Amino acid sequence: MKNYKNVIAAYSIMIFLIILVGIFQSWSIALTILNYCLISAVMTIGANIQWGYAGLINFGIMGYTALGGLAVVLVSVEPVKKAWQVGGLNILACIWIIVAIIFVVKFILNRFDKSKLRNYSVASVILGGIILLRVTAAPGIEAIESVDPAKTGFLGGMGLPVLFSWIFGALLAGSLAFVIGKIALGLRADYLAIATLLIAEIIVSIIKHEEWLARGVKNVIGLKRPAPYEIDLQTSEWFINLVTKFNSSKLNLINSISDKQEALNQMVIDASSVYVKLCFTGLFLTVVIILLIVTQKALYSPWGRKMRAIRDNEEAASAMGKNIVKEHLLIFILGSAIVGLAGAMMVTNDGLFTPGSYRPMRYTFVIWVMVIVGGTGNNFGAILGGFVVWFLWVEAAPIALFLINLFTSHLPETNAVRVHLIESAPYFRFLVIGIGLLLIMRYRPQGIIPEKIIKQ
Amino acid sequence: MDFLNAIIVLFNFTVIPALAYGSQLALGAIFVTLIYAVLRFANFATGDMMSFGTMFAVILTYYFQSLGIGLGILPTALLTIPFAILMMILYMLIIDKFVFSYYRIKKSPPVQFAMVSVGVMFVTQALIRIIIGPSDRRFLDGEKFIIKATEFKEITGLAEGITLKSTQAITIIVTLIVVSIMFWFLNRTKTGTSMRAYSDNEDLALLSGIDPKRVVLITWVIAGILATIGGVLYGLDKSYRPFVYFNNMLPIFAAAIVGGIGNPFGAFLGGYVIAFAEIFVTYAYKRFISYLLPEHLEPDSLLQLLSTDYKFAVSFSILVIVLLIRPSGIFKGKVI
Numbered sequence: 160m161k162n163y164k165n166v167i168a169a170y171s172i173m174i175f176l177i178i179l180v181g182i183f184q185s186w187s188i189a190l191t192i193l194n195y196c197l198i199s200a201v202m203t204i205g206a207n208i209q210w211g212y213a214g215l216i217n218f219g220i221m222g223y224t225a226l227g228g229l230a231v232v233l234v235s236v237e238p239v240k241k242a243w244q245v246g247g248l249n250i251l252a253c254i255w256i257i258v259a260i261i262f263v264v265k266f267i268l269n270r271f272d273k274s275k276l277r278n279y280s281v282a283s284v285i286l287g288g289i290i291l292l293r294v295t296a297a298p299g300i301e302a303i304e305s306v307d308p309a310k311t312g313f314l315g316g317m318g319l320p321v322l323f324s325w326i327f328g329a330l331l332a333g334s335l336a337f338v339i340g341k342i343a344l345g346l347r348a349d350y351l352a353i354a355t356l357l358i359a360e361i362i363v364s365i366i367k368h369e370e371w372l373a374r375g376v377k378n379v380i381g382l383k384r385p386a387p388y389e390i391d392l393q394t395s396e397w398f399i400n401l402v403t404k405f406n407s408s409k410l411n412l413i414n415s416i417s418d419k420q421e422a423l424n425q426m427v428i429d430a431s432s433v434y435v436k437l438c439f440t441g442l443f444l445t446v447v448i449i450l451l452i453v454t455q456k457a458l459y460s461p462w463g464r465k466m467r468a469i470r471d472n473e474e475a476a477s478a479m480g481k482n483i484v485k486e487h488l489l490i491f492i493l494g495s496a497i498v499g500l501a502g503a504m505m506v507t508n509d510g511l512f513t514p515g516s517y518r519p520m521r522y523t524f525v526i527w528v529m530v531i532v533g534g535t536g537n538n539f540g541a542i543l544g545g546f547v548v549w550f551l552w553v554e555a556a557p558i559a560l561f562l563i564n565l566f567t568s569h570l571p572e573t574n575a576v577r578v579h580l581i582e583s584a585p586y587f588r589f590l591v592i593g594i595g596l597l598l599i600m601r602y603r604p605q606g607i608i609p610e611k612i613i614k615q
Numbered sequence: 616m617d618f619l620n621a622i623i624v625l626f627n628f629t630v631i632p633a634l635a636y637g638s639q640l641a642l643g644a645i646f647v648t649l650i651y652a653v654l655r656f657a658n659f660a661t662g663d664m665m666s667f668g669t670m671f672a673v674i675l676t677y678y679f680q681s682l683g684i685g686l687g688i689l690p691t692a693l694l695t696i697p698f699a700i701l702m703m704i705l706y707m708l709i710i711d712k713f714v715f716s717y718y719r720i721k722k723s724p725p726v727q728f729a730m731v732s733v734g735v736m737f738v739t740q741a742l743i744r745i746i747i748g749p750s751d752r753r754f755l756d757g758e759k760f761i762i763k764a765t766e767f768k769e770i771t772g773l774a775e776g777i778t779l780k781s782t783q784a785i786t787i788i789v790t791l792i793v794v795s796i797m798f799w800f801l802n803r804t805k806t807g808t809s810m811r812a813y814s815d816n817e818d819l820a821l822l823s824g825i826d827p828k829r830v831v832l833i834t835w836v837i838a839g840i841l842a843t844i845g846g847v848l849y850g851l852d853k854s855y856r857p858f859v860y861f862n863n864m865l866p867i868f869a870a871a872i873v874g875g876i877g878n879p880f881g882a883f884l885g886g887y888v889i890a891f892a893e894i895f896v897t898y899a900y901k902r903f904i905s906y907l908l909p910e911h912l913e914p915d916s917l918l919q920l921l922s923t924d925y926k927f928a929v930s931f932s933i934l935v936i937v938l939l940i941r942p943s944g945i946f947k948g949k950v951i
Binding site: 216342343345346348349350352353354356357358360361364365367368520524527528531580582583586587588589590592593594596597600601604 | 656657659714717724725726727729730731733734735736737738739740741742744745748749861865868869872922924925927928931932934935938939942
């Protein structure tokens with residue numbers, strides 16, 4: 160029990176901080192932060208599997224997050240029938256062409272010995288394939304994008320319930336990780352970091368600019384939700400009754416009936432947003448707990464020991480007959496799939512898919528800071544890192560604003576330095592995160608909750 | 616005549632912009648590669664360090680303009696570069712003293728260095744945004760064009776013109792000067808040789824009496840010069856916007872790796888390889904082809920291999936291909 164004391168203490172402080180936000184700002188904001196903390200926790204579990212368990216450095220988290228988001232659009236949006244009619248055939252033909260290219264390249268690679276001729280023929284097959292793809296796709300894409308461009312202009316999705324997209328997002332991210340892992344995993348650590356960073360950028364730029372797929376930078380809004388809508392709640396009888404019941408003491412204090420009705424309306428509006436967020440919190444918490452149990456079991460299983468052995472000494476593990484390439488690929492896929500799941504969860508939570516918002520700063524580096532700050536190799540630590548860093552990321556600006564006002568209160572309102580500082584308050588979050596990371600790396604490199612190895 | 620027109624179209628829309636852009640990338644790539652070779656880590660704060668140096672140049676340019684100091688037809692920013700470089704070097708040395716030196720003495724693995732540089736990236740970005748703000752700034756003054764398209768057409772009587780912006784000419788000339796001085800320094804002087812020795816084999820270099828502190832100091836000095844000049848040239852040519860500088864880090868990394876990381880000359884050429892590839896692949900060849908072919912054969916489509924949206928994607932794809940086929944880069948850098 161003594162071992163877990165600091166874990167419990169750290170989590171209690173975190174919960175306490177979120178409750179403080181609830182009291183001082185509003186419960187709606189506190190729940191939004193909590194939900195994002197939970198999503199970040201899923202991402203950090205994914206990143207921690209790769210970095211903490213196996214020592215793989217993956218700076219491509221943004222790419223998998225974006226793919227998870229794409230999955231929500233592809234699964235939950237209703238199909239646009241007209242777009243399928245005008246351009247569906249071309250797109251399907253393109254998929255077949257891609258499959259054919261892959262098989263031809265594979266055939267050439269397997270059939271012939273390594274030679275210049277083989278390289279040239281592979282290159283020419285790929286180049287010819289791309290030209291063929293463009294010729295086939297161009298009319299289809301044009302037709303699809305011209306179908307009611309203000310509202311649709313894309314193929315739409317499958318029209319399934321949105322929760323399926325979480326699984327689909329994980330699968331999509333995992334299969335991409337398979338391809339990338341095959342290409343890049345042989346590289347040395349810092350090369351792998353750069354390569355994955357750049358590949359993620361390619362993925363996001365494809366999602367941004369292929370408008371027939373998910374409207375690109377035009378965004379998809381109004382996605383389905385696994386939780387009820389605020390508007391529906393506000394008009395339903397049982398919910399109003401529930402709110403009245405909770406606040407009966409407050410309502411009884413008000414005498415006039417019209418004032419009472421107004422106060423009740425306001426309460427219902429507030430309560431509906433809190434209720435919806437609570438629904439999301441419940442869903443996300445379930446995911447985090449399931450993942451935590453599974454990863455914790457995996458970490459202390461023979462498989463987890465094997466991963467640690469590979470991480471700590473590749474040569475020795477290889478000498479013991481462990482297949483390092485295979486295990487690295489497996490763990491790369493697993494971690495990326497979890498990140499994809501988190502991406503899908505995030506888009507579901509937001510209700511909109513905005514490819515333009517995927518930036519490496521926010522979706523790769525901040526997640527990495529979370530893993531390092533929380534504790535590499537320890538799932539509790541990684542989740543805590545997700546909570547702490549996300550909390551700082553959101554609350555740094557208000558806290559900075561408060562401190563600036565405090566320290567410059569002797570200056571007049573129009574003082575140039577004061578105005579400039581107040582304007583730049585949002586950027587203090589970068590400073591806080593950066594300095595936090597540097598301090599942790601220097602004085603507690605193993606993170607807030609260090610890795611614990613139970614001797615079996 | 617048509618043939619000449621076609622060549623000029625190609626020259627105007629691809630070769631000149633690619634040369635200017637390539638020079639800016641090359642300076643950044645040499646910066647990355649130097650840090651990698653001597654200090655042995657991938658510096659993820661590259662883009663933001665360039666941005667930091669440029670920020671001083673921008674502020675000083677505004678200050679000089681308010682004082683009425685200028686260079687006439689040349690941009691005032693050129694005058695501010697030395698001061699900006701000094702500030703940049705000071706910042707880099709402070710960062711090195713308080714952050715990197717600890718890990719260097721401990722001989723930490725490169726991955727840890729990379730993560731530390733991510734921390735530096737966050738801090739630098741915050742400082743830039745707090746000092747100057749995230750908005751878009753143009754700080755170019757003086758003559759904008761050296762050759763204008765209309766003038767060129769009048770002189771030569773051709774249907775197509777060449778536009779040469781003064782920033783493009785300045786970029787190319789300054790890059791060539793800086794890079795040649797740097798190569799002379801690295802290859803011909805004693806200090807440069809000691810740097811290369813340190814990069815090749817640290818222990819042997821220490822044995823032969825090379826002072827590691829001095830090598831590190833000089834590396835940061837050169838890095839500061841390269842970062843600031845590269846950043847200012849880019850800012851003059853396009854505009855100064857902190858976010859764009861962060862993004863520029865990606866093609867710069869691509870250039871450094873394509874050229875063979877740790878090899879300055881490779882990085883120099885890598886910058887141009889990336890720039891030319893980006894521009895040649897995303898250029899619409901319609902006008903070029905229509906001069907070469909007879910009228911009835913003129914193409915309908917734009918004849919563009921990829922849309923310009925995929926500019927970055929091109930350089931990254933080149934990087935992936937190079938990593939697959941020849942991980943040590945085209946010009947054989949450190950074997951990784």
